[in-house]
Amino acid sequence: MTCVLIVDDSPIIRKVARHVLQTHGYDIIEAADGQAGLDICATSMPDAILVDSNMPMMDGCEFLRRLRAMPDGGQPRVVFCTTENEVGHLARAMYAGANSYMMKPFDRDMIIAKFGEAGVP
Numbered sequence: 001m002t003c004v005l006i007v008d009d010s011p012i013i014r015k016v017a018r019h020v021l022q023t024h025g026y027d028i029i030e031a032a033d034g035q036a037g038l039d040i041c042a043t044s045m046p047d048a049i050l051v052d053s054n055m056p057m058m059d060g061c062e063f064l065r066r067l068r069a070m071p072d073g074g075q076p077r078v079v080f081c082t083t084e085n086e087v088g089h090l091a092r093a094m095y096a097g098a099n100s101y102m103m104k105p106f107d108r109d110m111i112i113a114k115f116g117e118a119g120v121p
Helices: 011-023 034-043 060-069 087-096 108-117
Strands: 003-007 027-031 048-052 077-082 100-103
Touching: 003 011, 003 034, 011 027, 011 108, 027 034, 034 048, 034 060, 048 060, 048 108, 060 077, 060 087, 077 087, 077 108, 087 100, 100 108
Parallel strands: 003 027, 003 048, 048 077, 077 100
Antiparallel strands: none
């Protein structure tokens, strides 16, 4: 089963994403912040990651830079989730290592399409 790590400081976003992805057969792990997400990745690297752009202590771009520097950190397909549609912000995310991005608020169809686009079965 494909394992997806959801890294977001919002319990509601994690709950919605978990529900949508679980109903499509994904195994889900959650982290409430970037450091907790990196700790999970250090123990067991997931197949894919949904990461929020704006979190306290470590934003999504910093999470991506640290993830990609880890052993096997280049393997997970990462969907960057944001409320900001400014081109520079999205370019920084892609440069930091995101494979795709998704705007909040998202719906069921959008999240499933983005994970398919990111190459996650």
